Amino acid sequence: MSECVFESLENTLETYIPDAELGEIKRILYGNELRKLTLPQTALDAALEKDFVLQGYVFEAAPEQLRAPRVVRVGLIQNKIILPTDAPVLDQIIALHKRVGEIVEVAAICGVNIVCFQEAWTMPFAFCTREREPWTEFAESAEDGFTTHFCQKLAKKYNMVIVSPILERDEIHGGTLWNTAVVVSNTGTVLGKSRKNHIPRVGDFNESTYYMEGNTDHRVFQTQFGKIAVNICYGRHHPLNWLMYSMHGAEIIFNPSATVGALSEPLWSIEARNAAIANHCFTCAINRVGMEYFKNEFTSGDGKKAHHDFGYFYGSSYVAAPDGSRSPGLSRTQDGLLIAELDLNLNQQSADKWNFKMTGRYELYAKELAQAVQHDFKPNIVKE
Amino acid sequence: MSECVFESLENTLETYIPDAELGEIKRILYGNELRKLTLPQTALDAALEKDFVLQGYVFEAAPEQLRAPRVVRVGLIQNKIILPTDAPVLDQIIALHKRVGEIVEVAAICGVNIVCFQEAWTMPFAFCTREREPWTEFAESAEDGFTTHFCQKLAKKYNMVIVSPILERDEIHGGTLWNTAVVVSNTGTVLGKSRKNHIPRVGDFNESTYYMEGNTDHRVFQTQFGKIAVNICYGRHHPLNWLMYSMHGAEIIFNPSATVGALSEPLWSIEARNAAIANHCFTCAINRVGMEYFKNEFTSGDGKKAHHDFGYFYGSSYVAAPDGSRSPGLSRTQDGLLIAELDLNLNQQSADKWNFKMTGRYELYAKELAQAVQHDFKPNIVKE
Numbered sequence: 080m081s082e083c084v085f086e087s088l089e090n091t092l093e094t095y096i097p098d099a100e101l102g103e104i105k106r107i108l109y110g111n112e113l114r115k116l117t118l119p120q121t122a123l124d125a126a127l128e129k130d131f132v133l134q135g136y137v138f139e140a141a142p143e144q145l146r147a148p149r150v151v152r153v154g155l156i157q158n159k160i161i162l163p164t165d166a167p168v169l170d171q172i173i174a175l176h177k178r179v180g181e182i183v184e185v186a187a188i189c190g191v192n193i194v195c196f197q198e199a200w201t202m203p204f205a206f207c208t209r210e211r212e213p214w215t216e217f218a219e220s221a222e223d224g225f226t227t228h229f230c231q232k233l234a235k236k237y238n239m240v241i242v243s244p245i246l247e248r249d250e251i252h253g254g255t256l257w258n259t260a261v262v263v264s265n266t267g268t269v270l271g272k273s274r275k276n277h278i279p280r281v282g283d284f285n286e287s288t289y290y291m292e293g294n295t296d297h298r299v300f301q302t303q304f305g306k307i308a309v310n311i312c313y314g315r316h317h318p319l320n321w322l323m324y325s326m327h328g329a330e331i332i333f334n335p336s337a338t339v340g341a342l343s344e345p346l347w348s349i350e351a352r353n354a355a356i357a358n359h360c361f362t363c364a365i366n367r368v369g370m371e372y373f374k375n376e377f378t379s380g381d382g383k384k385a386h387h388d389f390g391y392f393y394g395s396s397y398v399a400a401p402d403g404s405r406s407p408g409l410s411r412t413q414d415g416l417l418i419a420e421l422d423l424n425l426n427q428q429s430a431d432k433w434n435f436k437m438t439g440r441y442e443l444y445a446k447e448l449a450q451a452v453q454h455d456f457k458p459n460i461v462k463e
Numbered sequence: 464m465s466e467c468v469f470e471s472l473e474n475t476l477e478t479y480i481p482d483a484e485l486g487e488i489k490r491i492l493y494g495n496e497l498r499k500l501t502l503p504q505t506a507l508d509a510a511l512e513k514d515f516v517l518q519g520y521v522f523e524a525a526p527e528q529l530r531a532p533r534v535v536r537v538g539l540i541q542n543k544i545i546l547p548t549d550a551p552v553l554d555q556i557i558a559l560h561k562r563v564g565e566i567v568e569v570a571a572i573c574g575v576n577i578v579c580f581q582e583a584w585t586m587p588f589a590f591c592t593r594e595r596e597p598w599t600e601f602a603e604s605a606e607d608g609f610t611t612h613f614c615q616k617l618a619k620k621y622n623m624v625i626v627s628p629i630l631e632r633d634e635i636h637g638g639t640l641w642n643t644a645v646v647v648s649n650t651g652t653v654l655g656k657s658r659k660n661h662i663p664r665v666g667d668f669n670e671s672t673y674y675m676e677g678n679t680d681h682r683v684f685q686t687q688f689g690k691i692a693v694n695i696c697y698g699r700h701h702p703l704n705w706l707m708y709s710m711h712g713a714e715i716i717f718n719p720s721a722t723v724g725a726l727s728e729p730l731w732s733i734e735a736r737n738a739a740i741a742n743h744c745f746t747c748a749i750n751r752v753g754m755e756y757f758k759n760e761f762t763s764g765d766g767k768k769a770h771h772d773f774g775y776f777y778g779s780s781y782v783a784a785p786d787g788s789r790s791p792g793l794s795r796t797q798d799g800l801l802i803a804e805l806d807l808n809l810n811q812q813s814a815d816k817w818n819f820k821m822t823g824r825y826e827l828y829a830k831e832l833a834q835a836v837q838h839d840f841k842p843n844i845v846k847e
Contacts (some may be wrong), residue, residue, distance in 0.1 A: 088487075088488060091484045091487075091488055096480075100475050100479075104472060107728055108732075110729035110730075207581035270845060271845040277824065290823075299844050299845065300844075306844065319706070322702065326835040349733055350737060357701070403733075433700065434663075440661065442836050445836055446826055451707070451711075452826050458711040460652055
């Protein structure tokens with residue numbers, strides 16, 4: 080069974096483990112059991128027709144006396160690219176608009192309030208090639224680009240907040256590129272943008288060939304459905320990045336990503352989930368699917384022969400909750416829409432139970448961290 | 464199948480999943496496959512006779528030109544208490560010394576260089592009772608106590624570093640109590656001590672009834688076998704705590720714990736492993752095993768009736784590596800010794816690959832964190 084055809088961990092567990100033990104296995108691996116969300120038949124039919132996986136789960140909170148449940152439905156979309164990577168740039172973008180648009184339509188039928196697309200969703204993840212052309216032509220204005228206009232129309236039509244991670248060209252600052260998530264309000268207004276804070280230099284990707292560390296700090300977007308933040312891709316490896324979004328009040332942190340099996344798959348289920356637990360918030364990890372082939376061969380700095388792809392994007396998008404529970408992962412091989420109904424009251428309930436913020440001793444760490452970054456820092460090492 | 468008799472996740476997976484898929488399941492759940500450590504027959508026989516589980520795994524690093532492999536064997540010991548909790552205090556301590564001593568002897572046969580015991584290993588985890596007597600009588604001097612003397616003898620005899628987490632009474636500071644790990648060098652000298660930095664107020668445990676947040680910062684102990692640190696129990700929920708031990712140079716961070724199924728089991732496999740990944744170091748998570756019954760009933764602030772225990776300690780001790788791989792967990796139900804042979808060169812190799820320290824932007828976070836703890840902190844919230 081090769082890495083890329085293996086459909087999902089969850090399918091295998093469900094197929095082979097007897098019910099008597101499956102409950103314990105799931106409790107240990109996934110935490111509190113989630114109710115499946117009942118989805119409209121029209122949505123299920125449409126997903127089948129359009130050939131993508133549709134799954135929905137409910138994260139419940141306990142009833143409170145003074146606060147009503149704060150229920151929001153989020154949608155996570157994972158997808159393959161549509162056209163070959165050497166098709167004309169605009170054709171590729173339009174094909175992706177069409178595909179993601181039809182998935183968003185199903186999300187709307189399911190009552191999704193906030194949807195998030197995968198990292199750099201309008202293009203192949205071509206940064207392994209180190210070529211400038213044609214990839215930089217996929218870059219657009221965050222505020223006024225073709226893709227943002229597309230999202231604004233969808234947002235308004237469906238009354239849905241859209242998180243749209245794109246390659247941004249910032250014309251008013253020298254035309255530099257950024258890896259940026261545009262947040263479009265359900266009114267159709269561009270609420271703002273959030274740039275990728277940590278830039279990988281790992282495996283095939285030194286993305287700083289194209290764009291540098293983001294300068295939008297850890298802003299949080301107040302939407303009608305809750306306070307959200309966007310931690311793009313490699314930022315999920317940095318616990319401080321998650322922490323700081325949470326410190327600024329994020330209730331849901333999206334992590335649109337593009338990552339391949341050989342490199343990161345054993346890490347995938349750990350990092351966003353740890354962040355949800357540690358920060359008493361929801362996290363939504365989204366990864367693209369499939370192989371992407373590039374016309375010109377390239378090397379990977381690993382002593383191996385030049386090649387035309389850099390591995391298999393394993394999908395497996397999931398939602399993690401502050402109480403340690405998580406949804407199953409979406410398919411490793413198919414396009415998909417994962418819907419999670421979240422009661423945001425669970426954040427405060429988890430915080431009141433576990434008290435990580437209260438017991439966090441952040442003053443101490445602010446001081447220690449400031450010392451640790453000094454050039455003449457002397458580690459505290461006890462010797463015999 | 465009830466929570467406490469379920470033997471282990473790994474047993475169930477191995478029993479039911481066909482080989483063709485088991486490889487993928489293990490890759491996703493456990494990362495790179497580990498070689499099993501070949502253990503001496505005398506050790507295996509002794510473990511069988513003494514009725515504890517003995518397992519060993521090897522974490523390998525790539526060969527380097529200028530550095531020889533830096534191989535160290537660590538031992539993680541998990542165990543039940545021996546006598547009833549109302550037996551005389553000294554009898555309870557001596558019984559635990561005897562039990563752990565015989566496991567250490569097997570560790571010595573297996574060539575273990577550094578061994579770590581579970582949190583407050585000389586006593587039942589009685590802090591749920593909120594009673595002072597007799598539990599405070601289990602407290603000892605870190606430098607000159609009965610248990611430290613016991614560890615010094617073992618350390619010298621077996622040329623083994625011993626991490627001994629105890630309830631400490633600090634006579635020179637008003638006789639206050641602390642939750643403290645004593646680090647005994649393989650020479651038999653007390654190298655120093657490290658106190659629990661984060662104190663839980665969760666579920667049955669407000670441990671600040673007995674002891675407060677530690678004041679030993681994030682010291683690291685230079686042993687003959689590598690630089691080690693001790694992050695006691697609840698500190699595993701705090702990513703900054705792990706980070707700071709790593710900043711001070713820890714190559715292996717031990718996490719002696721005492722935690723029960725209903726509360727934390729879905730979190731157990733996530734947190735220490737995330738710390739190993741995020742900080743390019745090894746982490747060793749140790750949890751005790753079994754039920755502990757107390758003579759006087761107590762309530763848990765959860766509306767339920769008074770009871771005599773607070774749940775099932777699920778063992779499942781494991782080692783996590785900086786490359787995202789981890790060992791299987793030890794038994795959920797039996798005493799055990801987990802041995803891991805670590806090549807510490809894997810730390811720098813993982814760091815050079817993933818570069819989380821290099822890309823960590825710690826200056827930014829030191830500044831942001833210092834702002835975030837101010838009373839008049841204004842979260843960065845973007846509104847429409």
